[in-house]
Amino acid sequence: MNNPLLNPYRYEKISETEQPKGLIDDHQRRYEPYLPSDGLIEAVRLAIALQRPLLLEGKPGSGKTQLANSLVYQFTKNNLPGHVESAGKKPWWPFYIWNIKSYTQARDGFYTFDAVGRLRDAQIAGVTLSQTQSWRETQEIQQAWQNPKKYRKFGALGQAIQEPDKRAVLLIDEVDKADSDFTNDLLLELDQYRFDVPETGEMEIVSKHKPIIILTSNQEKPLPDAFLRRCLYFNIEFPERNLLEDIAKQRFNLADKDAQDTLKKSMDEFIKIRSVINLEGNKAPGTSEFLDFLSALYFQLETKAERDEVLSELHKRPAFLGTLLKNNSDIELYTNGRRGS
């Protein structure tokens, strides 16, 4: 690896030995190996260089969310020596996650203001003053509710913008879940990386170091053109067989021949399932489901014979099949196909 001091925001393909294997950061987030394609690496580098958000699309389970973890891991490893090995005792690279829900509003990402709490304190102060409190206590309560900043709490985007000495990584997950006005409300702020808090009179909170923003979308809802023009766009395709094999090998320590044989058979079956489901136009299982399936095989079954039995009669083992197929019509489709063959 080149001297990381030259570019603290370097993102590159890393070798198997450098990959994180179940590492935990200071927020108890878990880090697993991640193998991005060359195109994705270039997209990340360009987004960092141009200081623009990167919008990732792809089927569920294609690894959109994991990219942000991978960035944080590499930045921590390159710039904060010893921190990744500290089992979460030393702080990792600043990493904020904003999980979007259908009711999320743009302002929530910057800050929330506890108006009810302030109202309650004001009421308590008004009722109890001069009854039970001493002069000092009265002053404390008065000062508390009269200072609106005490009731303001910064959200993920607000914190990422205010990061004092690094470009934080901000993951805005499943941006398409929110109302269509949500992205429109973020346009100005994502352009200029600044925001106001009118309730406290804090105006023009500006970023010193623009956060690296990764947005993910499951293509459930189209996003406005004005928003898309401000982003770089990358679609994560389902990985080729070789890449899928590498991903599985890095996730599970497949040293012995039996385990590798299971992997080969599992991949054959998985690819068959995908083609059947794709033909029907339904959502085929992705990488994440495949890794869950392998976890079930490797961790629940001890011998190769047991795993072979499950793989040969997968249509009769709903618990295992359920890790790949998530609705009854898909399961029936696959089961009928197996019976027919």
Place this chain on the structure above:
Amino acid sequence: MLPDPALFAKLLAPLPLFDLFEQLQPKLQLTLEQYEALKQSLWLGYGATSWDDLQRVCGLLWVRPSYDNSHQKLFDREFDYYRQRLSDLPVKKPIEVNKSKTEQSSVTTQLLLPAFPKRFIPNDTQSSSSQAATRVETLPAQERNSANGLKILPINLPISVPKVRESWRLLRQVHQLGMADEIDVDMTVAKISRVGFMQDVVLRPSWSQRSELIVLVDEGKNMLPYFPALAPLFKAIEGGWIHPAAAYRFTGYPAWFLSQWQDSERLVAIDDLLKRLHRLRTVVMVISDMGAANGEIDADRKQGTKDFLRCWQPCVRQILWINPVPKWRWRGTMAAEINQELDKKMLWLGDFDSRAAQRLWRSGRW
């Protein structure tokens, strides 16, 4: 390694690759800011080593997501054309999207039918062939191609299970419904600051995402060819992706009784149905050509349809009318009159996508 000489020359220009931007701008609706992003990327060393490299970077900056990847395909085609033009390769003009669809249709028409039957248009009885040609010239490109031999196949209509689900999600957007029974904290605090003390809390209707879909399908003979195109919609209903939802058939116009989609012999009285529909939650989707396929004019049917709209509109939140026949065929038919009745919000099935659903939702009740 030096890049291709033609590319190299373009990179050294005062406005590098501006002609590429000019070529793609109208088709991809690019902004100058997006050109600036390309310039900045080139300056940082991205995309300057080869044509493939440049194509990837331009794609990252200029391509927008689309369900069927059409934006990416359009970009790739236009970029290849630009590249061939500059690299002294035999130039293959990019194939227009519409043209390719028409060509594809002309091949598949032989096999898949149906094409539209010839029809009688009352207002056109005295028009000459040259007038008809002039009228065709004024149509948008896509429809002009369709007019050539009237080759729009149901199989080409852009409807799919994911699209149906996406549109349904949009129609189910959160909105305020019913009685004011939820505390509006912001308004309460604003009132306290205005009055000086807490008088009372301010209430507002609660937010709800509950919606019900009723699909009414015209099963007249002109509609039969479109049933395969509607299959994804019924698949989404049967599969529970759209829930609660129910589909019914009618012939001519919905009056007195509807028959159930799954079992056409089971009838449902419209009065009974209307009684149980929620005025604020129900979205009704009517799928009918309304005589546009064959230019039929039937006074009873027209009046009956108008009565249906007047009867149903107060009982439901929204009525969406989807017509499988393209807009330019509505002229002079009952479809045009019903479209007027609907404030011109009748939608061609080919235009039915999530954006259209969003627009209709925003336009409110009809």
